[in-house]
Amino acid sequence: MAVTGNTLSRKKVDGTDCDDAVRVDQEVGFTSPGLPNDVFGQEDNHDIKYKTLSWPLTAVLMIAEIISNGMLSLPSSLDAVGIVPGVIVIAFLGVFATFTAWLLIEFKLRHPEVHNMGDAGNILFGPVGREILSAGTVIFAVCSAGSQILAGQLALTVLSDAKLCATAFSGIFTIAVAICxxxxxxxxxxxVWVVGGISIISAGIVAMVGAGAVPVDKGNIVITRSSDFASAFISLTNPVFAYAGHFVFFIFISEMKRPQDAMKAAWTLQIVATSFYISFAVVTYWYIGQGVSSPSLLSLSPLWSKISFGLAIPNFFIAGSLNLHTAAKLVFVRLFRGSRHIHSHTFTGWSVWALLILLVNTVAFLFAVGISIFNYLVGIAASMFAAWYTYGLAGAFWLHDTYHYGGGYDGWIKNPIMFSLNVLTVLAGGFICVGGLYGTIYSLREAAEAGELPPPFQC
Known part of the structure; x- marks a missing residue:
């Protein structure tokens, strides 16, 4: 199959020649939705329609899911490595995440049957890859939601001056997550996703205003800070995983009216995220100074801390709900793809959906409050899966499709720059995975030896 630029067109679907059955959009090499291999097929006469998202709304969903509690650790990352290298890393990762988003979206457009990372794993690595990447998506989504539950617990504790047991706050927050x-x-x-996007942006702006209004140690910052590899890498995992939301992109794009517009949403996300991350990290660090807490809202004056946490709460439970919706949707579509339970109001369909939502929310709650090493477990899950979903696998997508639909090794040779970039992308994913695991396990060992691990179900 010929390659036009870097965009590939598929002549085969599921291994069968289908020139007469598949209309290929010449503009983007996209096999049109509504065909048998599309995730949700033709929906005109169905009760439940999935493919209804516009690209601006998809961009809002991406912003609400990705710009969340991870942003609040960025000022402490600047303090750990210095403001100059910290800002450079955040900016580079923004560009890198945009590139990998483009690769992922191009892969989805060439394979409209892909609904989640598990489906992509099946194309790349067969049934084993499908099960591993599906399980990884569910595990990472549940851990991410548990992290949001803990962020919500912390916010409610700050707002109430710790007048209620922390586990009770987590339970209250989990109910809100389940409903959403x-x-x-x-x-x-x-x-609610529009509210979530506005929520975290507003919280960040108010936090910057609060830091400037009541500075702690204004201007006492570090330009560059020398440290050992482990400490530096641990600090830089915050910005690395602040962009780690690509694992939901396939599911988002599957529910768009025009998947061809997905890159517009990704551009919007990355421009907003990168600019906001840098602004928030620099301004907060400048006014609070060395020793800024993680999350940074704890370093604000009590009044500004409460206001900021209060504004951020909607984003915490909305981002958590999206993660759990993603986990449940993956399993639901896997069970019922192609059946009437997907598009009709059947008792079986709604019962299974309700059971899945209850299950993933319960597991996220129990993980968050019942496992003393949960925060480190999140770091391990992010290193093992998010490093690949956001970074490494994107390179594998391009290498796979260029080889299979672009002329084999000749396709790689004819695109030396893209070939090199994508090989480096795969290697970067491996480096982040190994480095993240090393840093997380190192931190866990240090915390255990210092007796700093919190007890389960603490009040």
Missing amino acids: SFPRTLHNLSL
């Missing part, structure tokens, strides 16, 4: 994750389609979540 229950709708079957992403479009039905659109209003």
